[in-house]
Amino acid sequence: MSEDIKKGLLGIVVDETEVSKVMPEINSLTYRGYAAQDLCAACRFEEVAYLILNKDLPNSIQLKKFEKEEKDHRELSKNLYEIIKHMPKKSHPMDVARTAVSVMGLEDKETSNSSPEANMRKALRIFAKTPTALAAFYRIRKGKKIIKPKKDLTFAENFFYMCFGKVPQREIVKAFDVSLILYAEHSFNVSTFTARTITSSLSDIHGAITGAIASLKGPLHGGANEEVMHMMRKIKKPENALKWINNALKNKEVVMGFGHRVYKSGDSRVPTMREYFGKVAKIKKDRTFEKIYDIVEKVMIKKKNIYPNVDYPTGPTYHLMGFDTDFFTPIFVISRITGWSAHIMEQHAANKLIRPLASYKGNKHRKVMQLNQR
Numbered sequence: 001m002s003e004d005i006k007k008g009l010l011g012i013v014v015d016e017t018e019v020s021k022v023m024p025e026i027n028s029l030t031y032r033g034y035a036a037q038d039l040c041a042a043c044r045f046e047e048v049a050y051l052i053l054n055k056d057l058p059n060s061i062q063l064k065k066f067e068k069e070e071k072d073h074r075e076l077s078k079n080l081y082e083i084i085k086h087m088p089k090k091s092h093p094m095d096v097a098r099t100a101v102s103v104m105g106l107e108d109k110e111t112s113n114s115s116p117e118a119n120m121r122k123a124l125r126i127f128a129k130t131p132t133a134l135a136a137f138y139r140i141r142k143g144k145k146i147i148k149p150k151k152d153l154t155f156a157e158n159f160f161y162m163c164f165g166k167v168p169q170r171e172i173v174k175a176f177d178v179s180l181i182l183y184a185e186h187s188f189n190v191s192t193f194t195a196r197t198i199t200s201s202l203s204d205i206h207g208a209i210t211g212a213i214a215s216l217k218g219p220l221h222g223g224a225n226e227e228v229m230h231m232m233r234k235i236k237k238p239e240n241a242l243k244w245i246n247n248a249l250k251n252k253e254v255v256m257g258f259g260h261r262v263y264k265s266g267d268s269r270v271p272t273m274r275e276y277f278g279k280v281a282k283i284k285k286d287r288t289f290e291k292i293y294d295i296v297e298k299v300m301i302k303k304k305n306i307y308p309n310v311d312y313p314t315g316p317t318y319h320l321m322g323f324d325t326d327f328f329t330p331i332f333v334i335s336r337i338t339g340w341s342a343h344i345m346e347q348h349a350a351n352k353l354i355r356p357l358a359s360y361k362g363n364k365h366r367k368v369m370q371l372n373q374r
């Protein structure tokens with residue numbers, strides 16, 4: 001491979017952003033300058049969503065207005081409910097999310113208006129409606145009646161309500177809210193870069209988010225939280241964990257939920273999520289996955305010097321909350337829509353078509369032969 005190829009754009013700075021940064025001086029992911037874990041301690045997810053989209057934390061009047069708008073847009077069109085009802089029950093919910101956002105683009109009156117004001121309105125609509133679409137599919141595929149969104153519930157409470165028909169206790173909702181805050185934004189990761197690349201041709205926000213969802217689905221990105229759960233299920237009990245991880249390392253397997261392109265000595269989101277995973281495990285009186293978690297982590301750090309990323313604690317936390325495993329990455333989606341939207345708006349505000357080059361290693365020039373001569 002030629003020297004100047006940076007496969008995977010490793011180490012390449014491609015643009016500027018004001019949305020988020022991993023700040024080495026505080027060893028933390030920050031959104032608009034605030035450490036993600038501080039936001040978890042002080043805010044609800046709606047406040048962080050506002051921050052990411054509007055560049056600053058809201059005061060109470062701004063928050064009330066933002067929440068009202070989000071609640072007013074939760075409902076789906078009859079058409080979209082019908083489409084979801086007719087989707088194959090075996091579809092991966094990430095594909096459902098991707099298709100639902102695409103349909104929202106067909107229905108939105110402002111699809112072709114990419115002005116900053118229209119983009120903000122559309123971002124809010126996508127943010128408000130996507131959880132409803134996912135929860136509707138969650139119910140339909142189990143043969144249950146769709147539960148419509150409720151305006152007197154917070155974003156997190158409403159998602160639980162639409163999936164399960166009830167809101168769990170406060171600590172569980174808080175743990176879910178924390179996971180949404182931690183998943184909301186992470187600079188130029190693959191799905192965000194996908195969204196920005198789509199935007200760079202001056203395409204619309206529904207298309208950019210549809211593409212971002214497809215990108216997030218992969219197991220090397222958002223799909224890792226589902227893979228973590230599959231791994232934990234394979235391990236089954238704490239007594240099996242040591243043998244399992246040693247075997248995986250011997251076979252040079254990639255252990256899901258570990259490693260990161262940016263963090264090389266620990267993902268700053270993990271301690272917060274680990275704490276809430278512990279709280280949920282305690283409430284649910286099920287420490288099995290916590291014990292497996294600790295054993296696998298210890299070996300990965302000791303033998304490979306590779307630390308867990310945020311997908312490692314979110315996987316078993318969502319499982320204990322009662323979500324089906326293939327809904328873990330869709331939960332990531334409903335949060336990351338905020339980060340994607342902020343980046344899409346940032347790209348529009350200072351756009352340059354993203355068009356890298358490739359080093360060609362195919363055939364030399366060849367003459368085209370007529371069909372009967374080939």
Ligand code: CMC
Pocket residue numbers: 189219220221222223224253254255256257258259260261262304306309310311
């Ligand atoms: N298990 C075992 N070995 C690993 C792992 C892992 N999870 N992660 C990295 N390594 C090894 C890798 O094999 C390589 O070893 P060697 O140099 O001997 O070939 C070395 O560490 C460097 O890894 P890399 O794959 O070149 O690093 P990268 O920056 O390209 O990849 C990653 C980062 C996240 C794709 C990778 O760590 C990985 O595949 N992790 C598992 C999937 C995962 O948990 N993804 C979630 C990422 S964070 C949240 C998100 O974005 O959704």
